Amino acid sequence: AFIEKTVFGIRDRYKVTVATSDGLEQQTVMSLGALRMSARELKEHIEMTKRAGMEAFISG
Numbered sequence: 624a625f626i627e628k629t630v631f632g633i634r635d636r637y638k639v640t641v642a643t644s645d646g647l648e649q650q651t652v653m654s655l656g657a658l659r660m661s662a663r664e665l666k667e668h669i670e671m672t673k674r675a676g677m678e679a680f681i682s683g
Contacts, residue, residue: 630657
């Protein structure tokens, strides 16, 4: 219920993305106007961002 209440409360002011692998939760938050990503997609996004940051740091 926390995720749903939070999405409902901030959806008009922010672009909301929820990371969950729970199919029912994904459907629920999308019905409230939020975007969704799976836990695997979040992990991949974090790893990609980390690599890009390291490459930028190394290249100066």
